[in-house]
Amino acid sequence: MPQDITPSEGRSAGLYVHFPFCLRKCPYCDFNSKVAGPRERDEYIEALRREVAPAGPDWDGVIFSTVYFGGGTPTLYSPRILVDLLDLLRRTFTIAPGAEVTIEANPKTVDIPGLRYLSLNGFNRISLGIQSLDDDDLRFLGRIHSSADGLAAFHSARAAGFRNINIDLLRGLPGHTPEKWRDLLQRTVALIPEHVSCYALTLEPGTRLFELHQRGDFKMPDEQTSLELLEVTDEVLSSAGLQRYEVSNWAQPGRECRHNMNYWLDGDYLGLGAGAWSHRKGHRWGNVAEPPAYIARLFSRSSPVEEAEHLPAEKKLFERAMIGLRLVQGVRWADLVAGAPEEAVARLRRALHALAQDGLVWFNNGQVGPTPRGLVLLNQAALRLMEELS
Numbered sequence: 001m002p003q004d005i006t007p008s009e010g011r012s013a014g015l016y017v018h019f020p021f022c023l024r025k026c027p028y029c030d031f032n033s034k035v036a037g038p039r040e041r042d043e044y045i046e047a048l049r050r051e052v053a054p055a056g057p058d059w060d061g062v063i064f065s066t067v068y069f070g071g072g073t074p075t076l077y078s079p080r081i082l083v084d085l086l087d088l089l090r091r092t093f094t095i096a097p098g099a100e101v102t103i104e105a106n107p108k109t110v111d112i113p114g115l116r117y118l119s120l121n122g123f124n125r126i127s128l129g130i131q132s133l134d135d136d137d138l139r140f141l142g143r144i145h146s147s148a149d150g151l152a153a154f155h156s157a158r159a160a161g162f163r164n165i166n167i168d169l170l171r172g173l174p175g176h177t178p179e180k181w182r183d184l185l186q187r188t189v190a191l192i193p194e195h196v197s198c199y200a201l202t203l204e205p206g207t208r209l210f211e212l213h214q215r216g217d218f219k220m221p222d223e224q225t226s227l228e229l230l231e232v233t234d235e236v237l238s239s240a241g242l243q244r245y246e247v248s249n250w251a252q253p254g255r256e257c258r259h260n261m262n263y264w265l266d267g268d269y270l271g272l273g274a275g276a277w278s279h280r281k282g283h284r285w286g287n288v289a290e291p292p293a294y295i296a297r298l299f300s301r302s303s304p305v306e307e308a309e310h311l312p313a314e315k316k317l318f319e320r321a322m323i324g325l326r327l328v329q330g331v332r333w334a335d336l337v338a339g340a341p342e343e344a345v346a347r348l349r350r351a352l353h354a355l356a357q358d359g360l361v362w363f364n365n366g367q368v369g370p371t372p373r374g375l376v377l378l379n380q381a382a383l384r385l386m387e388e389l390s
């Protein structure tokens with residue numbers, strides 16, 4: 001952690017641990033994840049353990065109310081290794097009793113005994129990368145699991161004691177019509193998950209799917225269909241008691257992902273592992289992204305931090321507004337502008353009022369948030385905020 005940041009006594013924060021390995025690289029994925037052999041995977045855990053110990057004193061006095069093991073595929077590791085690491089985190093940091101402790105899992109990498117071990121030893125939320133319950137979709141996405149594996153993983157997690165399960169879905173794949181998508185969603189909500197994350201498939205430059213699309217190998221749904229898919233998503237999920245609380249996230253009341261809420265509300269967080277970012281009172285710093293470089297740094301007792309930045313107050317304010325507008329409930333204006341220079345606040349107010357006139361943003365009772373149209377046109381709203389800033 002940069003030296004000029006003093007511990008913020010009593011504040012709660014999120015703790016993220018990154019596991020950058022997968023059994024196979026999916027052709028649409030641009031996350032920091034890759035395939036690696038057992039030696040690199042073992043060394044990575046040792047490196048993580050070496051990063052944890054010195055970080056403890058820096059975060060003294062901070063209560064972590066969420067822990068998130070994400071990736072990559074954390075469940076490539078044995079449940080014992082994952083639980084040992086969680087124990088180390090508990091011994092090193094102050095983790096609130098009742099903290100939300102999430103693990104991401106690929107359906108092909110879990111079984112009931114392993115999941116039971118995780119749920120009995122501190123993990124109380126699981127996020128399953130099911131992505132689709134259609135085998136053609138899963139083949140297109142290059143996933144290593146079938147729809148049957150996805151269903152089995154969900155039932156295994158329930159049987160193992162998880163009472164808070166997220167299902168990740170991808171919409172807007174080639175061939176997704178509103179009818180087909182409705183059917184997929186109905187089969188998903190029949191499982192009664194507490195939470196569904198549903199992202200539109202995006203083709204990121206540098207990925208295999210992007211190349212294939214450039215070559216004309218497949219067509220993505222047009223804009224009108226994409227809008228209809230989103231409408232169907234909200235309709236089916238809300239009918240099943242899952243309320244939309246963020247652009248791409250739906251939850252049963254009280255089951256919103258607390259870890260991600262902390263990001264969207266601009267809270268503090270500590271990220272451990274390759275490429276993980278941390279944030280403390282406006283300072284941000286990120287670790288070197290490549291696992292071998294991360295391992296080498298920790299093994300030679302060097303800092304894994306590769307980049308650090310302190311955002312100017314005005315940029316920080318606009319960024320906070322853009323992230324806050326992802327939340328259906330919006331953000332409290334007073335929280336949003338706290339500590340920001342007056343001139344920047346005035347510019348932001350002007351920009352948001354212009355968005356409100358176009359029906360993208362609402363103001364109410366000291367809150368500002370996105371209208372349903374604003375949620376759909378979020379990128380446009382963000383772009384206009386950026387223009388106002390530049």
Ligand code: SF4
Nearest residue numbers: 022025026029033072
């Ligand atoms: S499993 Fe997830 S993190 Fe791994 S390659 Fe596929 S999409 Fe990326």
